[in-house]
Amino acid sequence: MKIQMAENVLKANDAVANANRQTLARADLLAINLMSAPGSGKTSLLEKTIPMLGEPCPSAVMVGDLQTSRDAERLDGLAIETIQINTGTGCHLSAAQVAQALGDLDLGRLAFLFIENVGNMVCPAAFDLGEHRKVVLLSVPEGDDKVAKYYTLFQQADAVLLTKTDLLGVLDFNIDRVREDLAKLNSRAPFIRLSSRTGEGMGEWMDWLHKERAAVTSAKGFR
Amino acid sequence: MKIQMAENVLKANDAVANANRQTLARADLLAINLMSAPGSGKTSLLEKTIPMLGEPCPSAVMVGDLQTSRDAERLDGLAIETIQINTGTGCHLSAAQVAQALGDLDLGRLAFLFIENVGNMVCPAAFDLGEHRKVVLLSVPEGDDKVAKYYTLFQQADAVLLTKTDLLGVLDFNIDRVREDLAKLNSRAPFIRLSSRTGEGMGEWMDWLHKERAAVTSAKGFR
Numbered sequence: 001m002k003i004q005m006a007e008n009v010l011k012a013n014d015a016v017a018n019a020n021r022q023t024l025a026r027a028d029l030l031a032i033n034l035m036s037a038p039g040s041g042k043t044s045l046l047e048k049t050i051p052m053l054g055e056p057c058p059s060a061v062m063v064g065d066l067q068t069s070r071d072a073e074r075l076d077g078l079a080i081e082t083i084q085i086n087t088g089t090g091c092h093l094s095a096a097q098v099a100q101a102l103g104d105l106d107l108g109r110l111a112f113l114f115i116e117n118v119g120n121m122v123c124p125a126a127f128d129l130g131e132h133r134k135v136v137l138l139s140v141p142e143g144d145d146k147v148a149k150y151y152t153l154f155q156q157a158d159a160v161l162l163t164k165t166d167l168l169g170v171l172d173f174n175i176d177r178v179r180e181d182l183a184k185l186n187s188r189a190p191f192i193r194l195s196s197r198t199g200e201g202m203g204e205w206m207d208w209l210h211k212e213r214a215a216v217t218s219a220k221g222f223r
Numbered sequence: 224m225k226i227q228m229a230e231n232v233l234k235a236n237d238a239v240a241n242a243n244r245q246t247l248a249r250a251d252l253l254a255i256n257l258m259s260a261p262g263s264g265k266t267s268l269l270e271k272t273i274p275m276l277g278e279p280c281p282s283a284v285m286v287g288d289l290q291t292s293r294d295a296e297r298l299d300g301l302a303i304e305t306i307q308i309n310t311g312t313g314c315h316l317s318a319a320q321v322a323q324a325l326g327d328l329d330l331g332r333l334a335f336l337f338i339e340n341v342g343n344m345v346c347p348a349a350f351d352l353g354e355h356r357k358v359v360l361l362s363v364p365e366g367d368d369k370v371a372k373y374y375t376l377f378q379q380a381d382a383v384l385l386t387k388t389d390l391l392g393v394l395d396f397n398i399d400r401v402r403e404d405l406a407k408l409n410s411r412a413p414f415i416r417l418s419s420r421t422g423e424g425m426g427e428w429m430d431w432l433h434k435e436r437a438a439v440t441s442a443k444g445f446r
Contacts, residue, residue: 038260038344038373039365066345068371089375091314091345119372120345121261122289122314141364141387142262148291149342150261152312164364170393 013127016095020102020130027107030213031115033093033129035153036137037146038119041163043071044196045137045205046114050078052206057111057213062101064093064118071116079114081105092123095130111213121150132216133158136189140167144174147181155185159192159208166195236350239318243325243353250330253436254338256316256352258376259360260369261342264386266294267419268360269337273301275429280334280436285324287316287341294339302337304328315346318353334436344373355439356381359412363390367397370404378408382415382431389418 024031034042043063050059060081063071072084083101085093098115105113115131117124136157138146141164147154154160160182162175175193182191190208194201247254257265266286273282283304286294295307306324308316321338328336338354340347359380361369364387370377377383383405385398398416405414413431417424 037262037342037365038369039362065372067374068368070368070372089345089349091343118345119260120314120343122312122341122343123346126312139262139364141362141390142260145291145293146261149288149293151290167364167390167393170390 010126013095016099017128017130020095020099023099023102023107024113024130024132027110028217029107029110029113030133030209030216031113031131032209033115033117033124033131033134034137035117035121035124035134036119036139036163037121037142040119040137040139040142041196042116042119042137043074045161045163045194046075046116047078048196048199048202049114049205049209050075050112052202053112053209057210058109059112059114060105060110061114061116062093062098063116064097066090066118080109087118091118091120092127093117093129094127098129112209121146121153125150125153125156133212135159135161137161137163138178139164140171140173144177147178147185151185154182154189157186157189158212160186160189161201161205162191162193164195164197165193165200166197233349236318239322240351240353243318243322246322246325246330247336247353247355250333251440252330252333252336253356253432253439254336254354255432256338256340256347256354256357257360258340258344258347258357259342259362259386260344260365263342263360263362263365264419265339265342265360266297268384268386268417269298269339270301271419271422271425272337272428272432273298273335275425276335276432281332282335282337283328283333284337284339285316285321286339287320289313289341303332310341314341314343315350316340316352317350321352335432344369344376348373348376348379356435358382358384360384360386361401362387363394363396367400370401370408374408377405377412380409380412381435383409383412384424384428385414385416387418387420388416388423389420 058080061079062083069084281303284302285306292307
């Protein structure tokens with residue numbers, strides 16, 4: 001009975017996610033769902049990424065949080081539009097919340113849409129938002145044992161970003177263990193080492209963003 | 224309709240949590256529900272805590288994870304009993320999972336029962352397990368903005384532990400901001416600075432554990 005209810009919620013979400021996908025298919029942009037634990041550096045990464053993409057590639061951001069607009073305030077002025085979605089006690093963004101926010105955006109002006117999900121490594125993995133790509137962050141201080149533990153999230157990632165690599169020298173962290181765990185779950189996602197502090201990996205991350213945007217938009221005949 | 228379903232799930236959980244509470248009331252122990260984001264240091268804290276409590280105060284641990292038994296393996300040999308609960312895709316421990324694990328423990332031998340919840344700052348806050356005390360960890364690398372964002376968790380904490388304080392000198396972290404945010408939500412919970420690495424705060428944490436155990440068990444006439 002409980003499983004039945006959960007399936008109905010997921011089915012309803014999937015229907016709205018498919019509508020979002022159709023909306024996004026009519027635009028010349030790449031939509032990315034950023035997922036991670038709280039404090040992995042999603043907002044810090046966007047603070048660095050959006051100015052590097054620059055004026056030729058305008059970005060908008062949707063930010064999911066239970067409460068506060070702290071992340072949206074940090075990104076305001078960098079993205080051309082920033083929408084805070086407060087979920088209350090909700091542990092993930094839903095396709096319906098994204099659909100409503102999509103209605104408030106002028107998609108024709110955008111090259112990138114970043115959807116910063118609620119900080120949570122479990123529930124967001126179950127809710128399709130209609131995005132083009134899923135990007136999962138893991139920060140060095142969280143520890144090298146997290147990929148196998150939170151397998152549902154990592155197995156669906158289109159890219160895995162290891163963030164806060166400036167702390168690799170300070171903390172015990174076995175990168176090989178992470179790579180091995182990831183290889184067992186997901187052989188497709190590139191694994192990018194990143195530090196918003198030192199700039200390590202930002203070039204590789206930029207290249208990935210542009211390549212994926214080209215793949216998504218060229219398939220639709222935009223270029 | 225969806226809200227109705229969620230309420231039924233929570234009501235069913237509460238009934239089992241009340242049964243757990245009655246089971247625990249017949250034992251001479253303190254049961255603690257440890258909650259935090261992934262990688263905040265719950266297992267590391269227990270690795271330090273259980274030997275410090277020592278033989279006069281035997282501990283058991285229940286560990287919740289989606290998958291793997293990595294945390295239970297780390298604690299095996301320190302606690303007199305360690306039970307791994309794999310939740311699959313479940314984002315929190317439920318009272319029913321704890322009830323089943325309680326049945327496998329010899330509660331008469333225990334002074335402390337630590338229930339390490341799934342690493343998640345949202346969902347565990349909604350599920351009473353029947354524990355005596357809720358302890359919430361926040362690690363320095365997660366950032367000083369998390370209390371207000373994850374308010375449902377922090378407002379019900381009986382103690383808040385700031386972990387990995389050895390990183391305070393390395394990272395930008397405004398402790399006053401955390402204290403101010405916490406004071407608005409929860410004036411009751413002590414705020415303890417802890418480092419499993421340097422040992423900072425372990426004395427204060429031990430004192431709190433013994434005091435709370437005395438409060439719980441003396442109320443029942445055990446001492």
